[in-house]
Amino acid sequence: MKRIVVLGGGFAGLWSAIGAARRLDEEGIGPDRVRVTLVERNDFHAIRVRNYEDDLDATTVPLSTVLDPVGVERIRGEATAIDADRRIVQVRREGEEVELRYDRLVYALGSRLWRPPIPGLGEHGFDIDTYEGAKRLQAHLRGLAATPVIGSVMGEEARAVIAEALDALGVKVRTGVRVAAVDSEGVALEDGSRIDASTVVWCAGMxxxxxxxxLPGAKDELGRIEVDAFMRVRGVPDLFAAG
Incomplete structure (x- = not known):
């Protein structure tokens, strides 16, 4: 039996798996001959572009409701290594490493928010890059709304620092200066100045x-993989990249 493995349950990975299953069905090829397997660490597809919404639960779709009806196998785990020569993906699943062999591989792990090693950013910074991150920020903001301090200064002094923000809706923007450190009371800048804030949201690129x-082959400065017009990774047989 041959196997098509798709890494990632985002838009690119989900549609790759569904598209492969549909084409196999059209050709009359059943799972006894070719199996489509999607590897994703979550049980749900997160609609990432909606992570700003108030009702975050409405932004997730259980993968089982989409993949089970079309016969796509789902493995809950995270890809940790790819051996393109041996056609093996190393997957961490339930605390152990397992090998997953493939005949075709779709690499659709997408992008991640860039988090440089700024002191305090991991501990005190917030983001909406993931569903989990958006939930964390939401809980933080709701906690602030319940405090009398924030309630008394909301009009003038309570500010959120949006790193690399757009100048919109009257948001004050600082440009030409880098963040040196983040703490529970705001941001220290490299020019020696400081911005006090109850909330620091990091949005400085992907x-x-x-x-x-x-993986073999060329990448650009953002780590994106070079592919041809058919989304094939150049120089690597039977490996595709999308998303």
Whole structure:
């Protein structure tokens, strides 16, 4: 039996798996001959572009409701390594590493928010890059709304620092200066100045998933993989990249 493996349950990975299953069905090829397998660490597809919404639960779709009816196998786990020569993906699943062999591989792990090693950013910074991150920010903001301090200064002094923000809706924007450190009371800038804030939201650009760096072939400065017009990774047989 042959196997098509898709890494990632975002838009690119989900549609790749569904598209493969549909084409196999059209050709009359059943799962006893070719199996389509999607590897994703979550049980749901997160509609990432809606992570700003108040009702975050409405932005997720259980993968089982989409994949089960079309016969796509789902493995809950995270790809940790790819051996393109041996056609094997290493997957961390329920605390253990397993090998998953493939005949065709679709690499659709997408991008991640770029988080440089700024002191305090991981502990005190917020983002909406993922569903989990958006939930964390939402809980934080709701907690602030319940505090009397924020209630008394909301009009003038309570500010959120949006790193690399757009100048919109009257949001004050600082440009030409880098963040040096983040703490629970705001941001220290490299020019020695400081911006006090109850909430620091980091939105300073994206980078391709780090696993792509281990694959053969050219990448750009953001880590994106070079592909041809058919989304095939150049120089690597039976490996496709999307998303």
């Amino acid at each position: 980078r391709a998933h780090a696993l792509g760096a281990s």
